[in-house]
Amino acid sequence: MEHLPYRPCAGFMLINADGLVFVGERIDPSAHGYWQMPQGGIDPGEDIAAAALRELEEETGIAASLVEVLAQTAAPLRYDLPPELLGKVWKGRYRGQEQHWLLGRFLGEEHHIDLTAHEHAEFRSYRWIEPHRLPEVIIPFKRRVYEALLEEFAPLLG
Structure with a gap:
């Protein structure tokens, strides 16, 4: 595992006018029942934001026009895949992810949210939760990343 690189990733912590954070329930059967914020791979040469x-x-x-970007993490946050997923996720090319995160305010309305907007949907449903609940709803091996995000973005979360 140590010889494998981390997958470059970008994520978005989206808060609404009430200070609640958007989370989606993963469609992926191996992550059923877990919720996460939007995130995914960074294409070669693509800007983090x-x-x-x-x-x-x-x-x-x-x-993007419905979002006010408030902050970006000072440094990337990493997590390792658990042994049972190593070699199965991302065709076995990565040991985990190195994630850069943005924090932004949602300026739109609920009807602007469409989980089927992309050909390959990631989420089956969504909800808005209190920021402190994020570590409770994420799959356990990503919990440390969410705790670090809450700590870094705390001054902006109220």
Whole structure:
């Protein structure tokens, strides 16, 4: 595992006017019952912010024009895949992800959210939750990343 690289990734923590965070329930059967924020791979040569906004739009249907970007993590956050997923996810090319995160405010309305906007939907449903609940709903091997995000973005989350 140590010889494998981390997959470059960008994620988006989206908060609404009430200070609640968007989470989607994964369609992937291996992650059934877990919720996460929009995130995905960074294409070669792609800007981090552009990748995060692209992933947000692909997974939620929310256009970048409906988001006010507030912050970006100072450094990437990493997680390793658990042994049972190593070699199965991402065709076995990565040991985990190195994630860059943006925080932004949702300026739209609920009807702007469309989980089927992209050909390959990621989420079966969504909800808005209190930020402190994020570590409770994420798949356990990503929990440390969500805790670090809450700590870094705390001054902006109220």
